[in-house]
Amino acid sequence: MAFSQFDRVPNHYAGNLIQRIKDFRLEEGKRSLAPTRLPIGQLEILIPRHFGFCFGVERAIHMAFSALEEHPDRRIHLVSEIIHNPLVNRDLQERGVHFLFDEHGERQVSEAQLGREDVVLIPAFGTTLEIESSLQRSGIDTGAAHFREHYDTTCPFVSKVWDRGEQLGREGYTIIIHGKFGHEETQATHSHTMQHTRTLVVRDREEALALAAFILGQMGEEEFSVCFAEKWSPGFDPRRDLERVAVVNQTTMLAEETQEVADILREAMRQRYGTERLEHHFADTNDTLCYATNWNQNATKALLAARPDLAVVVGGYNSSNTLHLVEICSQQMPSYLIENSGELLSPQELAHFDIHRKERISSEGWLPTALPARIAVTSGASCPDVLMNQVVEKLAEFYGYGEAEISAGLEQLSLVE
Numbered sequence: 001m002a003f004s005q006f007d008r009v010p011n012h013y014a015g016n017l018i019q020r021i022k023d024f025r026l027e028e029g030k031r032s033l034a035p036t037r038l039p040i041g042q043l044e045i046l047i048p049r050h051f052g053f054c055f056g057v058e059r060a061i062h063m064a065f066s067a068l069e070e071h072p073d074r075r076i077h078l079v080s081e082i083i084h085n086p087l088v089n090r091d092l093q094e095r096g097v098h099f100l101f102d103e104h105g106e107r108q109v110s111e112a113q114l115g116r117e118d119v120v121l122i123p124a125f126g127t128t129l130e131i132e133s134s135l136q137r138s139g140i141d142t143g144a145a146h147f148r149e150h151y152d153t154t155c156p157f158v159s160k161v162w163d164r165g166e167q168l169g170r171e172g173y174t175i176i177i178h179g180k181f182g183h184e185e186t187q188a189t190h191s192h193t194m195q196h197t198r199t200l201v202v203r204d205r206e207e208a209l210a211l212a213a214f215i216l217g218q219m220g221e222e223e224f225s226v227c228f229a230e231k232w233s234p235g236f237d238p239r240r241d242l243e244r245v246a247v248v249n250q251t252t253m254l255a256e257e258t259q260e261v262a263d264i265l266r267e268a269m270r271q272r273y274g275t276e277r278l279e280h281h282f283a284d285t286n287d288t289l290c291y292a293t294n295w296n297q298n299a300t301k302a303l304l305a306a307r308p309d310l311a312v313v314v315g316g317y318n319s320s321n322t323l324h325l326v327e328i329c330s331q332q333m334p335s336y337l338i339e340n341s342g343e344l345l346s347p348q349e350l351a352h353f354d355i356h357r358k359e360r361i362s363s364e365g366w367l368p369t370a371l372p373a374r375i376a377v378t379s380g381a382s383c384p385d386v387l388m389n390q391v392v393e394k395l396a397e398f399y400g401y402g403e404a405e406i407s408a409g410l411e412q413l414s415l416v417e
């Protein structure tokens, strides 16, 4: 297997055009958040300063491919999707990796079918203690140092959240996890944190407001139960367990929303217990978003200032960080989430994921017919560069441009100041 220049990700995930843009940014505007302009004839492609594979995803992919190389004679399993990108997951499956759970959480390989000689990889989101125990019953030693080093791809930024939850739990706070309850990372954080304290998962601003209403006595217990539908740790008693709270979050949430959730809860505690005792009732901590979420979201906001005509965001439909990039772009322009260039059906029609209806739809008249045009292209933290590369090439093709114009454009890269 050939790996890229960083010796982490297989070469077939890289894209020449995108690599040229990354190389350019290492030389110029390394510290600036200004997007890069790639002129292709009269078409301008704008690429944000930060996009694509993050540290944790590169590390997970590297560990998975290394396991395949090192153990050609052993069965290799993944607890579930290693990251939320269909190309990468399919690629691993085609190389013989089996998933223990499908995308709906249904078990595909039973405990009895696993043996101690099998290799099991924990995905980048981490996994629950229940699944770790199940693996141990099958003879897989998930506690061993070599397991953590070679087969546990849990991103260190995720385990950092678990540590934070543990520390705050030990200080006596109930942990409010701002995250999507069904998401593997939130499931894992919930499972690890509830070993130390009570936990409750809050999805968004609306749920934070509902929680605040309960804290302030404006909502009854029955309504609380309906609203949070058991998204809490066993034995959770809202009357007892909401006197002291601290917020941690899924690492890929929208930064503003996390801030809003914390602000709503802080204000509820202030109203309920007063300003003097606020620190005792609400742990004022920084968010636990990871660096990649912050970088990608900030770079995407900087892209808006350049006023593109539309945005194409490339990534998995179930990728939380990618969905948030689409949300940011949608504040200002038509924005389309696609998995790959195959969804750019023609200059008139594209297939894409509607983030509000949560389904794949097709849209017509999506591309400006007249030139000059300015299109923003970006990708989520789990998207291989090759997919973004193909999208830029296809967009150029729709305007009648080919290799010659792209090569000329790569010689004229600049920053959008």
Ligand code: SF4
Binding pocket: 054, 055, 056, 057, 124, 155, 156, 157, 158, 251, 252, 290, 291, 292, 293, 321, 381
């Ligand atoms: S998005 Fe953040 S937490 Fe998730 S794998 Fe990447 S670096 Fe780790």
